[in-house]
Amino acid sequence: MNIRKNKPVIGISIGDINGIGAEVTMKALQDNRVQKLLTPVIYGHGKALTFYKKSLALEEFNFMQVRGIEEIHHKKVNVINVTPDCPEILPGVETTEAGKMALLALRQATEDLKNGHLDALVTAPLNKNNIHTPENGFIGHTEYLTAAFGVEKTLMLMVSDQMKVGLVTSHVPIHQVASLVTAAAIREKLQLLIRSLREDFGIAKPRIAVLGLNPHAGEDGLLGSEEKEIIQAVVREFKDKGALVFGPYPSDGFFGMMHYKKFDGVLAMYHDQGLIPFKTISFETGVNFTAGLPAIRTSPDHGTAYDIAGKNMANEGSMRAAIFQACEILKHKHAALESANN
Numbered sequence: 001m002n003i004r005k006n007k008p009v010i011g012i013s014i015g016d017i018n019g020i021g022a023e024v025t026m027k028a029l030q031d032n033r034v035q036k037l038l039t040p041v042i043y044g045h046g047k048a049l050t051f052y053k054k055s056l057a058l059e060e061f062n063f064m065q066v067r068g069i070e071e072i073h074h075k076k077v078n079v080i081n082v083t084p085d086c087p088e089i090l091p092g093v094e095t096t097e098a099g100k101m102a103l104l105a106l107r108q109a110t111e112d113l114k115n116g117h118l119d120a121l122v123t124a125p126l127n128k129n130n131i132h133t134p135e136n137g138f139i140g141h142t143e144y145l146t147a148a149f150g151v152e153k154t155l156m157l158m159v160s161d162q163m164k165v166g167l168v169t170s171h172v173p174i175h176q177v178a179s180l181v182t183a184a185a186i187r188e189k190l191q192l193l194i195r196s197l198r199e200d201f202g203i204a205k206p207r208i209a210v211l212g213l214n215p216h217a218g219e220d221g222l223l224g225s226e227e228k229e230i231i232q233a234v235v236r237e238f239k240d241k242g243a244l245v246f247g248p249y250p251s252d253g254f255f256g257m258m259h260y261k262k263f264d265g266v267l268a269m270y271h272d273q274g275l276i277p278f279k280t281i282s283f284e285t286g287v288n289f290t291a292g293l294p295a296i297r298t299s300p301d302h303g304t305a306y307d308i309a310g311k312n313m314a315n316e317g318s319m320r321a322a323i324f325q326a327c328e329i330l331k332h333k334h335a336a337l338e339s340a341n342n
Contacts, residue, residue, distance in 0.1 A: 007037065007038050007039050007074060008037075008038050008039070008119035008120065008326075008327055008330055009038070009039045009041060009072065009074075009117070009118050009119050010038045010039065010040055010041070010118065010119060010120050010121070010122060010323060010326055010327070011041045011042075011043060011109040011112060011113060011118040011120070011121045011122070012025055012040060012041065012042045012043065012109075012121075012122045012123075012124060012323075013043045013044070013102070013105040013106045013109040013121065013122075013123045013124060014042055014043060014044030014045070014048065014101075014102070014105050014124050015102050015105070015123065015124030015125045015126040015304065016094075016098050016099065016102050016124075016125065016126045016127045016130070016304045017044065017045070017048040017086070017087065017089055017098050017101060017102075018089065018090050018091055018092060018093050018094065018095060018098045018304070018306065018309060019125055019126075019127065019303070019304025019305060019306055019309050020125065020302075020304060020305045020308060020309050020314035021124030021125050021126070021304065022044070022048055022049060022052045022124070023052055023056060023309070023310075023312070023314045023316075024124065024300065024314050024315070024316040024318070024319040025042065025124055025316075025319060026049065026052060026053065026056075026058050026061045027058065027061075027314070027316035027319075027320075028316040028319040028320040028323055029061065029077055030058065030060050030061050031320060034320070034323060034324075035075075035077070037324075037327055038323070038327055039072060039073075039074045039075075039078070040077050040078065040323075041069065041072055041078045041079075041080060041109075041112075041118065042063070042077065042078065042079045042080070043080050043082050043105040043106075043108050043109040044079065044080075044081075044082060044101070044105050045079075045081045045082065045083065045086035045101065046063065046065045046079050046081060046086075047086035047089075048086055048089055049061075049063055049079060051089045052089075052310075055091075055310060056310075056312045057312075061077070062076075062077065063076065063077040063078070063079045064076040064077065064078055064079065065078075065079050065080075065081065066078050066079070066080060067080070068080065069112045069117040069118070070117075080108065082101065082104040082105045082107075082108050083100075083101055083104055086101070087100070087101055091306075091309040091310025091311075092306045092307065092308075092309040092310060093306070094127055094129065094130050094306065095130060096130055098127075098130060099126070099127060099129075099130030099131040100131075102126040102127070102130075102131060103126075103131050103136070103138065106123065106126070106141070106144065109121055109123075110144075110145065110148050113295050113297075114148065114149065114295070118295075119296070119326075119330055120295070120296035120297065120298070120326035120327070120329070120330055121295065121296065121297045121298075121326075122297075122298050122299060122319070122322050122323050122326055123141050123297065123298075123299040124299070124300070124319065125299070125300065125302060125303045125304045125305070126141075126304065127303075127304050128140060139171055140170075140171050141288075141290070141297070141299060142154060142156050142170065142171075142288075142290050143171065145290055145293060145297055146290075146292075146293070149293050149294055149295065151292060151293060151294065153188055153192065153292060154192070154290050154291060154292035154293055155167070155189055155192040155193060155196065155290070155291040155292050156170045156288065156290065156291075157193065157196060157288075157289045157290070157291045158274065158275060158278045158282075158286055158287070158288055158289075158301060159201075159286070159287045159288075159289050159298075159325060160278070160281070160282035160285050160286045160287065160321070161282075161285065162260070162261075162281050162282050163260045163261075163263075163266060163278065163281065163282065164197065164201070164264065164265045164266065165265070165266045165267075165268055165274040165275070165277075165278045166189055166192070166193040166196075166265060166266070166267050166268070166274070166291070167189070167267075167268050167269075167270065167271060167274050167275075168180070168181055168185050168186055168189045168267065168268065168269050168270070169181065169185070169269065169270045169271065170270075170271055171271065172270075172271075174270070174272075177213070177269065177270045178213065178226065181213050181226055181230065181231075181269050181270075182230065183230050183233060183234050186210070186230070186231060186234045186267070187234050187237070189267060190208065190210070190234065190238060190243075190245065190267060192291050192292045193206075193208060193265050193267055193291065194206055194208065194243060194245075194265075195291075195292075196289075196291035196292070197264055197265050199332065199333065199336055200289070200291065200296075200329045200332055200333065201264075201329070201332060202332045202335070202336075203264050205244060206244065206264040206265055207244040207246070207262070207263045207264050207265075208238075208243070208244060208245045208246070208263060208264065208265045208266070208267060209246055209247055209249055209254065209259065209260065209262075209263040209265070209266045209267070210231060210234075210235055210245060210246065210247030210248050210249070210266075210267045211247065211248060211249055211250075211251045211254060211266065211267065211268050211269055211273060211274075212226075212227045212231060212247070212248035212249060212250055212251065212269070213226045213227065213231065213248075213269045213270075214226060214227065215250070215252075216250045217247075217248045217249060217250040218248075227248045231247065231248040232248065235247050235248065246263075247267075251268065251273050251277075254266075255277040260277075275301075278301070279301060279302075282301070283301065283302070283318070284315050284317040284318055285317050285318060285321045286300075286301035286318055286321070287299070287300065287301060287318065287321050287322045287325045288300070288301050288322070289325065289329070296326050296329050296330060296333070297326075298322040298323075298325050298326045298329075299322055300318035300319045300321070300322050301318050302318055
């Protein structure tokens with residue numbers, strides 16, 4: 001990662017051009033604070049941005065098309081066309097062509113990130129269904145970037161001012177969850193969560209809550225044994241090493257009684273266990289952060305929202321938060337690097 005002394009260069013992959021990605025990106029970049037803080041580089045196509053600028057009457061949004069990262073202007077919104085011809089723009093319609101362009105945008109942005117031309121990457125929402133093929137095996141941004149950077153493990157971490165929620169399992173069918181909740185998996189994700197809270201968010205001694213897997217955290221074995229046989233042992237292991245790790249907690253009571261306010265991070269066992277309460281509380285300001293990468297990647301916490309695409313109804317709050325969060329994490333990494341050098 002290339003940490004610059006001047007404004008950071010933040011890449012934005014446009015996602016599905018028939019969803020709300022272009023809209024929330026353009027609206028977020030109209031915020032004067034954004035362009036004072038960073039240099040944005042959108043990977044997509046100028047035709048798509050022009051289409052939405054006109055159809056949504058986003059008159060204050062202006063951009064400059066460049067052929068590559070080496071031509072960017074630090075006082076402009078830069079756009080790199082990832083394909084010579086932009087697919088037909090059909091707001092709210094799932095098309096194979098839009099999926100292909102979303103993947104091209106992600107690939108080119110990832111390459112520039114890997115090569116040190118970007119300080120961080122913000123990924124606008126895409127649709128896994130119109131991208132995935134047996135050949136590319138695409139199942140999501142997190143998995144793609146984990147493979148692209150050649151790291152063994154990463155952590156899907158949902159971030160807002162209210163809470164930070166990591167997942168032991170993420171994009172897997174629910175019937176596979178129990179078999180994947182192992183001591184090794186929990187240990188690995190806890191280590192990633194603690195390290196990220198320290199290095200990426202500047203929390204020196206983070207307090208972590210670990211959720212149970214079963215209803216009522218197993219009810220002392222009556223409703224499941226994973227808590228007694230697996231989760232409690234890992235929690236004790238971390239406590240014995242001096243980490244502030246507690247649990248397992250029944251997830252319904254934990255969130256219902258707002259106990260998350262007492263902790264710096266929460267480790268959930270599966271996707272919906274963590275994301276339903278997170279999005280209920282922080283939907284318009286939540287950010288998806290991939291912890292464990294050797295680079296910074298954030299994204300808004302919502303999807304393509306085809307039902308409102310092209311209707312000027314999308315709220316850009318989460319995209320703006322993702323952009324600001326990328327810059328904030330960069331600051332923490334910069335401070336940590338300076339501290340280490342000193």
